[in-house]
Amino acid sequence: xxxxxxxxxxxxxxxxxxxxxxxxxxxxxxxxxxxxxxxxxxxxxxxxxxxxxxxxxxxxxxxxxxxxxxxxxxxxxxxxxxxxxxxxxxxxxxxxxxxxxxxxxxxxxxxxxxxxxxxxxxxxxxxxxxxxxxxxxxxxxxxxxxxxxxxxxxxxxxxxxxxxxxxxxxxxxxxxxxxxxxxxxxxxxxxxxxxxxxxxxxxxxxxxxxxxxxxxxxxxxxxxxxxxxxxxxxxxxxxxxxxx
Amino acid sequence: xxxxxxxxxxxxxxxxxxxxxxxxxxxxxxxxxxxxxxxxxxxxxxxxxxxxxxxxxxxxxxxxxxxxxxxxxxxxxxxxxxxxxxxxxxxxxxxxxxxxxxxxxxxxxxxxxxxxxxxxxxxxxxxxxxxxxxxxxxxxxxxxxxxxxxxxxxxxxxxxxxxxxxxxxxxxxxxxxxxxxxxxxxxxxxxxxxxxxxxxxxxxxxxxxxxxxxxxxxxxxxxxxxxxxxxxxxxxxxxxxxxxxxxxxxxxxxxxxxxxx
Numbered sequence: 001x002x003x004x005x006x007x008x009x010x011x012x013x014x015x016x017x018x019x020x021x022x023x024x025x026x027x028x029x030x031x032x033x034x035x036x037x038x039x040x041x042x043x044x045x046x047x048x049x050x051x052x053x054x055x056x057x058x059x060x061x062x063x064x065x066x067x068x069x070x071x072x073x074x075x076x077x078x079x080x081x082x083x084x085x086x087x088x089x090x091x092x093x094x095x096x097x098x099x100x101x102x103x104x105x106x107x108x109x110x111x112x113x114x115x116x117x118x119x120x121x122x123x124x125x126x127x128x129x130x131x132x133x134x135x136x137x138x139x140x141x142x143x144x145x146x147x148x149x150x151x152x153x154x155x156x157x158x159x160x161x162x163x164x165x166x167x168x169x170x171x172x173x174x175x176x177x178x179x180x181x182x183x184x185x186x187x188x189x190x191x192x193x194x195x196x197x198x199x200x201x202x203x204x205x206x207x208x209x210x211x212x213x214x215x216x217x218x219x220x221x222x223x224x225x226x227x228x229x230x231x232x233x234x235x236x237x238x239x240x241x242x243x244x
Numbered sequence: 245x246x247x248x249x250x251x252x253x254x255x256x257x258x259x260x261x262x263x264x265x266x267x268x269x270x271x272x273x274x275x276x277x278x279x280x281x282x283x284x285x286x287x288x289x290x291x292x293x294x295x296x297x298x299x300x301x302x303x304x305x306x307x308x309x310x311x312x313x314x315x316x317x318x319x320x321x322x323x324x325x326x327x328x329x330x331x332x333x334x335x336x337x338x339x340x341x342x343x344x345x346x347x348x349x350x351x352x353x354x355x356x357x358x359x360x361x362x363x364x365x366x367x368x369x370x371x372x373x374x375x376x377x378x379x380x381x382x383x384x385x386x387x388x389x390x391x392x393x394x395x396x397x398x399x400x401x402x403x404x405x406x407x408x409x410x411x412x413x414x415x416x417x418x419x420x421x422x423x424x425x426x427x428x429x430x431x432x433x434x435x436x437x438x439x440x441x442x443x444x445x446x447x448x449x450x451x452x453x454x455x456x457x458x459x460x461x462x463x464x465x466x467x468x469x470x471x472x473x474x475x476x477x478x479x480x481x482x483x484x485x486x487x488x489x490x491x492x493x494x495x496x497x498x499x500x501x502x503x504x505x
Contacts (some may be wrong), residue, residue: 049397050403054397071403072400072401074400074403077401078397078401080394080398080401081394082394084394084397084398085398086394086398086413086416087417087496088393088417088494089412097398097399097412098401099409100401101402101404101412102403124495124499126496126499127499140398144402205457234404
């Protein structure tokens with residue numbers, strides 16, 4: 001469970017201070033997958049970094065499983081936009097990077113195989129397609145066996161077919177592993193496809209302006225249903241009326 | 245044809261070309277001036293063969309001196325350059341200092357270096373280290389400044405310590421630029437080595453280094469020139485060694501359709 005209470009994040013000091021998040025409160029239940037949308041530059045990524053413990057709140061508090069987040073937690077994994085792979089490390093070394101940093105000996109071999117990356121372990125990121133790179137990024141997070149998964153636009157800049165593959169993969173993993181997830185995206189269909197609830201943020205500094213319940217999420221063939229289309233249309237309307 | 249063989253062919257071709265130009269220059273100078281000025285390649289090689297023992301020890305001494313200087317320059321310059329480039333606070337305080345000292349040629353300070361360190365081995369190393377040190381520092385600093393933020397976030401989000409950030413991100417990200425800069429600096433380093441061995445090696449015999457060898461035989465053009473060839477080979481040796489190191493440590497740069505982008 002993730003609880004955010006009156007979170008405020010301000011970059012810089014004095015006259016150069018830029019408020020990125022102002023008094024934001026939200027709650028994500030255990031095993032719930034929530035998507036977060038908002039105008040670009042509104043502070044979505046900043047919020048995600050704060051949830052991961054990378055940024056200390058200026059005010060307010062963040063709790064994960066009832067414990068206040070003061071630094072990076074071992075049971076929380078972050079999937080970065082563009083996967084954040086290190087070009088000098090092989091696929092396997094990239095997938096095992098977080099494990100090694102935490103001094104854990106376990107291997108990412110099985111996770112890589114599950115994500116269809118068997119046989120590519122010794123390749124470097126520059127030898128992979130964009131979709132494969134994203135899967136390595138996901139493998140890196142999964143290898144930690146996290147209870148909370150934070151995702152920063154995991155399908156940005158992908159072609160539509162690869163994007164749907166990755167979205168299906170994330171949904172499948174969520175079903176299978178039952179993590180608590182927060183997915184930041186600027187893609188409205190993705191927000192509806194992957195969010196049991198959709199949090200709509202305001203322009204910077206970010207606050208939650210609307211929470212959309214999305215009960216159909218996760219049902220087989222959801223993407224093709226009229227309910228899905230209606231939800232996307234509704235979300236578009238909410239975001240449009242919000243100055244984005 | 246395999247790659248290594250083709251590469252060796254190109255090198256062989258380059259050597260032949262250099263020898264031809266060298267021989268032509270010798271003949272031309274002799275024809276226009278009426279006396280031998282630049283010894284021909286074969287006269288030089290004959291002199292090298294006749295003094296092989298001395299030349300080989302001089303080469304060995306110079307190579308060892310250069311290797312030590314290069315290693316010291318790396319050991320001191322790499323951590324400093326990386327830290328100054330990566331830590332914005334250090335960058336603010338130390339960069340002006342580095343930029344002030346960087347263009348100052350150690351040759352201009354020979355007198356003070358001599359007074360400070362005497363005429364021993366240390367002073368010769370100091371001159372070469374000073375030249376290479378700043379090259380390494382400036383290259384490492386420049387590269388560390390532009391480390392991709394998402395690479396740092398990737399390791400920080402796993403809970404990386406400062407040391408782990410350097411080990412997994414800053415060092416590997418900057419190594420290619422640093423090694424390339426070091427390779428480019430070999431020429432400067434060899435020049436400084438020559439100066440150190442001649443100006444600060446007056447009391448030494450010809451075996452103490454190629455610079456000293458060249459100066460010791462000033463009045464035997466053919467032997468002296470053999471020393472110059474040795475110096476060129478020394479530069480080539482280090483240039484090639486640094487390139488091999490880059491290929492080994494930065495393998496990722498040499499794979500993939502876009503060369504590791």
